[in-house]
Amino acid sequence: MNQKDIFKYDDKIVRNFAIATAVWGVVAMLVGVYVAFELVFPSLNVLPELTFGRLRPLHTNAAIFAFVGNGIFAGTYYSLQRLLKARMWSNFLSSFNFWGWQAIIVAAAISLPLGLTSSHEYAELEWPIDIAIALVWIAFGVNMFGTLIKRREQHLYVAIWFYIATCVTVTVLHVVRSLEIPVSIMDSIPVFAGVQDALVQWWYGHNAVAFFLTTPYLGLMYYFLPKAAKRPVYSYKLSIIHFWGLIFIYIWAGPHHLLYTSLPDWAQSLGTVFSLMLIAPSWGGMLNGLLTLRGAWDRVRTDPILKFFVVAVSAYGMSTLEGPLLAIKSINAISHYTDWTVAHVHVGTLGWNGMLTFGMLYWLIPRLYSTKLHSVKLANAHFWIATLGTVFYVVPMYWAGWTQSMMWKAFTPEGFLKYGNFLETVTQIIPMYAIRGIGGTIYLLGAILMIYNLYMTAKGHRVEDKEVAYPPREKHIKEKGEYWHKWIERKPIQMLLLATVLVLIGGIIEILPMVFIDKNVPKIASVQPYTPLELEGRDIYIREGCNNCHSQMIRPFRSETERYGDFSKSGEFVNDFPHLWGSKRTGPDLHRLGGKYPDSWHYNHMIDPTSMSPGSIMPAYDWLAKDDLDTKYTAAKIRVMQTLGVPYEHGYADIALDDLSAQAQVIVENLAADGIDQENLAQKEIVALIAYLQRLGVDARPK
Amino acid sequence: MYKYILDVAGGINWMALFALMTFLFVFVTSIILVFRKNNDHINHMASLPLEEDQN
Structure with a gap:
C-alpha cells in the first residue's frame, strides 16, 4: 500500500479572490451604469475626473482585470490545487498575487480618473x-509552475493547459504592448x-479578449461545469482539439479590428481568414460544454448554477x-465604430464572463465555507434578473x-448625405442609450442580490484550509505505443514551450514585417512632426480620453469622404506616438478637422459644446480655459521622440518652448479678433488643444 | 539584416500560406494523436475534476 502525504489546500486565498471578484464586479458595473447614463444626461459629467472619456477606460479595465481577473485567480487557485492534488507552491507568492493585484486595481481606479x-x-x-502588473503576473506564473512541479497527479487535465496558455500569452502581450519610454513618473x-x-494595439486588444476573457474561462468551464453537472x-x-486549435488561431485574428483602415491589405485579409477559422474550435468548445449536460437537463430546471452555466x-x-x-469586411463596413460592437462585447462580458x-x-x-447556499430561490431570481438585464442591454x-x-x-436622391449633421445620428439613438442604461442597472441589481445571498x-x-491525503506521484513508466502528445501533457514545461511557440x-x-518593411508604410513628404504646442495639445486630448468617442481614421467609403474629407493614409500617422484612431464614434471622426472651423469655434465648443452644436452630449471642458499648460516635460518629450526617429532638428528640444509660446500667441490673437479675450490665455491648456485640433489631417490634405 | 531578408522575400503571400500550412499541421497532428489515444487514459483524464477530496 502506498504511503499517503497529508497536506492542506489553500482555500483562504480562493476565498479572498472570490470576495474580490464579487466586490470589484459591482464596482465595474456601477461605473458602467454611470458612464451609460452620462450619454443620456451629459450633466452627469460633473467633474473632470468623472467625465465619460476618463471613466470609460476605468469601466473596461475594472470589468476585465478587476472582475474577470479576480474570477480567473479564484477559479484557478481552487481547481489547480485539486487537479494537481497539491497545495499552492508558495503561500508568499499567493498572497503577493492577491494583494499586488488589488493594489494595481486601486492604482488604476485613482490614476485613470486623473x-x-x-x-x-x-x-x-x-x-x-x-511594471507592477508584470511582476504580479509572473508571481502567479511561478507559483503555478511550482505547484505543477510538486504535483501528485501525473497527468495535466485540459483546464490546466488553458491556464498555462493564458499565463504565457498574457505575459507576452502585456510586455510587447507596454514597450514605452518614460517621460515622467506617470507619463x-x-x-x-x-x-x-x-497593429500592435489590436494584436494586444484582441488577444486580451482571447487570452484573458476566454482561454482562462474555458479552463474554468472545463472544471466547474463537470463539477456542477456531476458528470465528465x-x-x-x-x-484537446479545442485547445490546440483555439490557441493557435486566436493570436492571428487581431487585424480584424482594423478593416478598411490604413493597415496594409494583406494584414487585414489575414485577420479576416483567421477570424472565420475561429468558428470551428470555438463552437467545438461550446458544444462540448453544452453536451456535458446530456442526461442532466432536468436539473437545469431547478439548479441556478447550471442555469448560469448554460446561458x-x-x-x-x-x-x-x-x-x-x-x-468579414462587408459586415465590418456597417458595424465598425457603431454600438453594434458594444452590443457584441457585452454579449461576451455580461453573458459569458x-x-x-x-x-x-x-x-x-458554500463549499469553501462548508455550508449550504443561503437561498436557492434568490439565486434563481438573480439568474432571471441577470438574463433580463443582458437582454435590455444588448437589444x-x-x-x-x-x-x-x-x-x-x-x-x-441628389447624391448628398441625408444626415449631413453627425449630431442627428446621435440624438436619434439616445432613447436606446437610456434603455441600455436601464438594462445595465438591472444587471447590477442582480449582482448586488448575489452579494447579499x-x-x-x-x-x-469560517473557511478552513481543508486537510487531504494523497499518495505521492508515481514515477512514470513509459508505456508501449506512447506518443509525444502524452509526453507533452505530462510535462508542464514542454506544454509551456509549445504553447509559447x-x-x-x-x-x-x-x-515584424510591419516594423521592418518600409513599403508597408509609404512615406508622405509633406507630413511633418507636431510642433511643441500641438504635442502638448495632443497629450491633453489623450488625458481627456477624446479617443473614446472620436476616431481619427476616415475609411475609403463615399459616405465617409463626403462627411469628413479625404480618406486616411498610413503615411500620415508616422509621427503619432501613440496612434489615436479610436474604435467608436459617439462623436464624429476628427482626422480632417484641422482648418474646418476657426479657433474661436473650438474655444466656444470646448467651454460649452451645446453653444456650437445644440443637443450635443459631449461634456463641457471649461477647466481647459482655467488651467495653465504644464510645459515642464515638453523638451523631454521631444528628446524621446527624436530617439524614436521623429525628425526634429538636432537641439530643437532646447528651443521648443520659444516656438510653443510663439504659436500660442498667434492663436490668442485669432481668438481676440473674434472677440474672445481672457487673462493669460496664451498659458492656458485650451490653446494647446486648439493648436492640435487645427493640425489634424492638414499635412496630407489634397489641395 | 532582418529588413533585408524580408525585403528580398518578395511579397508577403508566403506568410499567409505559411500560416495556413502551420495551422493545418497543428490541427491534423492533434486530431491524429487524439484519436490514437487509448480510451482508458481518456476516461481517466475526463474524470479528474470529479474526484472528491480524500481525507
Whole structure:
C-alpha cells in the first residue's frame, strides 16, 4: 500500500479572490451604469475626473482585470490545487498575487480618473503600474509552475493547459504592448507609432479578449461545469482539439479590428481568414460544454448554477459566431465604430464572463465555507434578473448600432448625405442609450442580490484550509505505443514551450514585417512632426480620453469622404506616438478637422459644446480655459521622440518652448479678433488643444 | 539584416500560406494523436475534476 502525504489546500486565498471578484464586479458595473447614463444626461459629467472619456477606460479595465481577473485567480487557485492534488507552491507568492493585484486595481481606479493614461485600449495604465502588473503576473506564473512541479497527479487535465496558455500569452502581450519610454513618473511615449502602433494595439486588444476573457474561462468551464453537472466533459478528445486549435488561431485574428483602415491589405485579409477559422474550435468548445449536460437537463430546471452555466456557454457560442461574422469586411463596413460592437462585447462580458463567474461563485462559496447556499430561490431570481438585464442591454445597442450606421450611409436622391449633421445620428439613438442604461442597472441589481445571498451563506461560518491525503506521484513508466502528445501533457514545461511557440508564430509574422518593411508604410513628404504646442495639445486630448468617442481614421467609403474629407493614409500617422484612431464614434471622426472651423469655434465648443452644436452630449471642458499648460516635460518629450526617429532638428528640444509660446500667441490673437479675450490665455491648456485640433489631417490634405 | 531578408522575400503571400500550412499541421497532428489515444487514459483524464477530496 502506498504511503499517503497529508497536506492542506489553500482555500483562504480562493476565498479572498472570490470576495474580490464579487466586490470589484459591482464596482465595474456601477461605473458602467454611470458612464451609460452620462450619454443620456451629459450633466452627469460633473467633474473632470468623472467625465465619460476618463471613466470609460476605468469601466473596461475594472470589468476585465478587476472582475474577470479576480474570477480567473479564484477559479484557478481552487481547481489547480485539486487537479494537481497539491497545495499552492508558495503561500508568499499567493498572497503577493492577491494583494499586488488589488493594489494595481486601486492604482488604476485613482490614476485613470486623473487622466493618467497611455490611451491604448485595455492597456491604458501608465508604466509604473505596467511594471507592477508584470511582476504580479509572473508571481502567479511561478507559483503555478511550482505547484505543477510538486504535483501528485501525473497527468495535466485540459483546464490546466488553458491556464498555462493564458499565463504565457498574457505575459507576452502585456510586455510587447507596454514597450514605452518614460517621460515622467506617470507619463510615457510608446515605442511604436501610427499604423504599427495600431497593429500592435489590436494584436494586444484582441488577444486580451482571447487570452484573458476566454482561454482562462474555458479552463474554468472545463472544471466547474463537470463539477456542477456531476458528470465528465462530453468529449475529452474534443477538448484537446479545442485547445490546440483555439490557441493557435486566436493570436492571428487581431487585424480584424482594423478593416478598411490604413493597415496594409494583406494584414487585414489575414485577420479576416483567421477570424472565420475561429468558428470551428470555438463552437467545438461550446458544444462540448453544452453536451456535458446530456442526461442532466432536468436539473437545469431547478439548479441556478447550471442555469448560469448554460446561458454562459450559449453566450460564448453566440459571441464566437458573431465575432467572425463581424470580421468579414462587408459586415465590418456597417458595424465598425457603431454600438453594434458594444452590443457584441457585452454579449461576451455580461453573458459569458458574468454568468460563468456568478455560477462559479454560487458553487464555490458554500463549499469553501462548508455550508449550504443561503437561498436557492434568490439565486434563481438573480439568474432571471441577470438574463433580463443582458437582454435590455444588448437589444437597444444592436438597434442603436444598425440605426446609426444606416443614417451615416444614407444619401438623398441628389447624391448628398441625408444626415449631413453627425449630431442627428446621435440624438436619434439616445432613447436606446437610456434603455441600455436601464438594462445595465438591472444587471447590477442582480449582482448586488448575489452579494447579499453569498454574504448570508458565509455568515457564521469560517473557511478552513481543508486537510487531504494523497499518495505521492508515481514515477512514470513509459508505456508501449506512447506518443509525444502524452509526453507533452505530462510535462508542464514542454506544454509551456509549445504553447509559447504557437502563439509567438502569429504575433511575429504579423508584426515584424510591419516594423521592418518600409513599403508597408509609404512615406508622405509633406507630413511633418507636431510642433511643441500641438504635442502638448495632443497629450491633453489623450488625458481627456477624446479617443473614446472620436476616431481619427476616415475609411475609403463615399459616405465617409463626403462627411469628413479625404480618406486616411498610413503615411500620415508616422509621427503619432501613440496612434489615436479610436474604435467608436459617439462623436464624429476628427482626422480632417484641422482648418474646418476657426479657433474661436473650438474655444466656444470646448467651454460649452451645446453653444456650437445644440443637443450635443459631449461634456463641457471649461477647466481647459482655467488651467495653465504644464510645459515642464515638453523638451523631454521631444528628446524621446527624436530617439524614436521623429525628425526634429538636432537641439530643437532646447528651443521648443520659444516656438510653443510663439504659436500660442498667434492663436490668442485669432481668438481676440473674434472677440474672445481672457487673462493669460496664451498659458492656458485650451490653446494647446486648439493648436492640435487645427493640425489634424492638414499635412496630407489634397489641395 | 532582418529588413533585408524580408525585403528580398518578395511579397508577403508566403506568410499567409505559411500560416495556413502551420495551422493545418497543428490541427491534423492533434486530431491524429487524439484519436490514437487509448480510451482508458481518456476516461481517466475526463474524470479528474470529479474526484472528491480524500481525507
